[in-house]
Amino acid sequence: MPHENLKAQGLLRLLTQGLLAHAEQKTVCELGDRSQYIGMSDIGKGMECMRAAVASKLGLSATPAASAVAGLDPDALARTLSRQIILQRGHWQEHGIEKALTATGVKLLPQLEICIEHSGVPIKAHLDFTLVWGGRRPAVRILELKSNERIPDSLYASYEAQLYGQMGLLYACWGEPCFSVPETEMELVTFPQAVQAMFGVTLPDSPNTVDIEAWVLSISLSEVRPFGPYLADEMMLATCLQTAVAIWRAAEDIRAGNLELNDLYYCRGFHPLCDWCDVNADCPKFRDISIPADSACGLELEELAILKERKTALEGRIAEAEERIKQTYRLIGGQDWISTEDHRFRIATVAGRRTLDRSQVVDTLTSLIGDELKVEAALEQCEKAGRSHERLYVSKINKPLKSAA
Ligand code: SF4
Structure with missing residues (x-):
């Protein structure tokens, strides 16, 4: 390897080591020993996939320790770094958003902790931001930050479960000594x-x-979208608590040797959680036919996976370039075509797609006909389902990382 490449590798290795060390310290400082309680993110995960939630409670992880970075081969190093950047950018955004909110003068509690025991299971909620207003109309807003590559159209079920758990606990424990504020003397006091x-x-x-109210702020690199409001809901809190107990008991049973991880329920079908799952390498969901990596089919599948990764990266770069060019076009007050040697560019306004708002149709027709059931039945008769089609899924296997030695 040329000298410059070696130096660049050394720099990336240092950065990876730092990111992993920082993540380890941050988890210990802010979240403590996560094997000793069930958190809201465990509950969110458990509602989607019990196997993944219990595995993380058992400490099964495909992420190397900071101290192991020196031994990673270049591919493993690149994968670890890329994963850490994606996982940690949410914390960087959290820091910036906290500064921005504080600058408004709003009364903000960062990382408020609610700690309870339910059916013998220790449960903790860590609320990203809790905003408080007093006076004659007191109000509280819980904000949960989610860093997303692209803002989703609707919220993932695991995020919603987290929010319902946080809201439910704030409401149910309001006057109980369950609240702590990190880096202060506020420990196990009531919320007021x-x-x-x-x-x-x-x-x-x-x-x-x-x-x-509780809200999720979904943040990408250039957009923010609030989802909410979520209100306290007793049924949802009860479901969250049941899930916490189920995760805890399953982890205990596996530790005692009475249960196998693969006996647990896992999410079926295509699920975005699987690509990020630390235990996807041996998940029964992918009970598969193994093909030698150097066979023609194996090589083609690997090439397809690489091409898809490149496509995703390219789409991101195209979206960024388009946004930049549109901004410049607007700044120079462009109204006509801009020409280069081989291409012409222009921004045109295209009419939005017209769609029917189903619930509004139901409301309007019900007010005309006076019978919602008839309206629903009529709409169902008029609905057409598209033809089913094949889709090829490509999913990353998070194997234990190879060392350079
Ligand atoms: S790979 Fe998917 S289905 Fe299997 S445990 Fe992980 S999240 Fe669940």
């Missing part, structure tokens, strides 16, 4: 006590007269 001590704001003893 924490807010009084932090901001001098008096909140009612009961949450019933407080306007409380």
